[in-house]
Amino acid sequence: MQTTRNDLQALAKEHGTPLVVIDHDEIRRNYAQFKKHLPKVQVYYALKANPAPEIIRTLYREGASFDVASLPEFMLVYDNIRHLPPKEQQDFIWDKIIYANPTKPKETLQALNQYKPLVTYDNLAELKKIKQFAPQAGVVLRLRVPNTGSVVELSSKFGCDPGEAVDLIVEAFDMGLVVEGLSFHVGSQCTNFENFVQALNLSAAIMHEGKVRGHEIKILDIGGGFPAAYDPHVKPLAALARKINPEINRLFAPDIQILAEPGRYIVATAATAVSRIIGKAWREGKTCYYIDDGVYHTFSGIIFDHCQYHLKAFKEGSPEICAVFGQTCDALDTISLAEELPDLEIEDLVYSENIGAYSNASATWFNGFPPAKVIHINQ
Numbered sequence: 565m566q567t568t569r570n571d572l573q574a575l576a577k578e579h580g581t582p583l584v585v586i587d588h589d590e591i592r593r594n595y596a597q598f599k600k601h602l603p604k605v606q607v608y609y610a611l612k613a614n615p616a617p618e619i620i621r622t623l624y625r626e627g628a629s630f631d632v633a634s635l636p637e638f639m640l641v642y643d644n645i646r647h648l649p650p651k652e653q654q655d656f657i658w659d660k661i662i663y664a665n666p667t668k669p670k671e672t673l674q675a676l677n678q679y680k681p682l683v684t685y686d687n688l689a690e691l692k693k694i695k696q697f698a699p700q701a702g703v704v705l706r707l708r709v710p711n712t713g714s715v716v717e718l719s720s721k722f723g724c725d726p727g728e729a730v731d732l733i734v735e736a737f738d739m740g741l742v743v744e745g746l747s748f749h750v751g752s753q754c755t756n757f758e759n760f761v762q763a764l765n766l767s768a769a770i771m772h773e774g775k776v777r778g779h780e781i782k783i784l785d786i787g788g789g790f791p792a793a794y795d796p797h798v799k800p801l802a803a804l805a806r807k808i809n810p811e812i813n814r815l816f817a818p819d820i821q822i823l824a825e826p827g828r829y830i831v832a833t834a835a836t837a838v839s840r841i842i843g844k845a846w847r848e849g850k851t852c853y854y855i856d857d858g859v860y861h862t863f864s865g866i867i868f869d870h871c872q873y874h875l876k877a878f879k880e881g882s883p884e885i886c887a888v889f890g891q892t893c894d895a896l897d898t899i900s901l902a903e904e905l906p907d908l909e910i911e912d913l914v915y916s917e918n919i920g921a922y923s924n925a926s927a928t929w930f931n932g933f934p935p936a937k938v939i940h941i942n943q
């Protein structure tokens with residue numbers, strides 16, 4: 565986190581709390597690091613992690629590509645290219661957007677068809693739907709690959725069995741569609757890098773068999789899963805790169821186009837939440853703090869993303885074990901039952917770092933509390 569504690573306090577004073585501060589210098593740094601370590605890989609930022617238009621704009625200016633999973637997400641990217649002449653818009657969509665949700669309602673396909681995008685599929689029913697409602701789309705087959713040890717598992721919901729893959733490729737071509745690529749996702753916050761190695765090997769074998777059956781595939785989409793540095797134990801991207809770059813060189817032809825869909829890696833470390841203590845009680849032998857944010861709001865990743873965020877105080881003092889709850893009238897709204905904070909008072913501020921991914925993206929209005937205000941700095 566680069567934003568200083570003084571900056572955070574000043575911003576909270578100016579804008580009030582609950583507040584989320586998103587540092588665009590950090591987004592640019594993460595994007596640059598990704599490109600440095602995986603130089604062969606085209607970066608499609610996954611809007612799912614944080615779809616703030618300001619973030620999309622920053623990454624657009626940096627030259628990033630985008631992974632969208634709904635029509636509204638597609639339109640958020642499209643807003644950046646509206647001003648371009650039609651041919652340039654079309655080239656951008658074809659070269660730099662993938663619609664990576666394997667299941668799409670027919671209305672979405674109908675709306676997307678005019679843009680001729682790349683869309684993913686993982687079963688025959690979806691393929692038939694694409695043929696009927698978005699016949700101009702290029703298709704990418706999503707494989708099911710091991711998600712062992714990843715914090716967020718995706719393989720139970722998405723991806724075809726590797727054994728069916730070549731048949732699904734042939735079926736698509738037989739229908740008159742063009743399979744442009746293969747894709748996979750090793751699970752989010754993946755620290756078991758073997759998942760990537762296995763997925764690359766599976767993909768290479770499927771591409772080889774596809775070629776033998778007459779269909780050459782030119783794109784490999786290695787998905788998301790690149791771990792964010794939530795704590796010093798998370799293995800760095802450089803270690804993952806050391807493992808997968810040689811595999812990519814060994815397994816695939818030099819002209820293969822590799823793309824990735826990092827979400828968390830790009831935005832997690834770019835945001836800090838600042839909250840205010842609005843209540844203080846003593847329960848079961850420890851102090852309980854109630855703050856003006858919570859798991860229905862910026863801390864929603866505790867539920868949806870299996871993420872534990874730590875709170876820090878601006879005030880100095882010896883740390884004591886305490887509980888921290890959110891503001892809603894619901895016991896599920898528990899941020900931590902064992903946090904370490906100094907003795908704090910109502911109106912004191914606390915903050916939580918590395919909260920840019922799957923956080924305010926899934927905040928609700930539960931109990932009438934609006935999501936935290938979001939401030940963008942260093943745009």
Ligand SMILES: Cc1ncc(COP(=O)(O)O)c(C=O)c1O
Pocket residue numbers: 610612613631664665718749751752753787788789790825826827828829
């Ligand atoms: C299809 C797809 N691509 C990319 C991502 C982004 O993954 P991550 O945030 O782990 O990089 C996700 C999120 O789970 C996803 O479902």
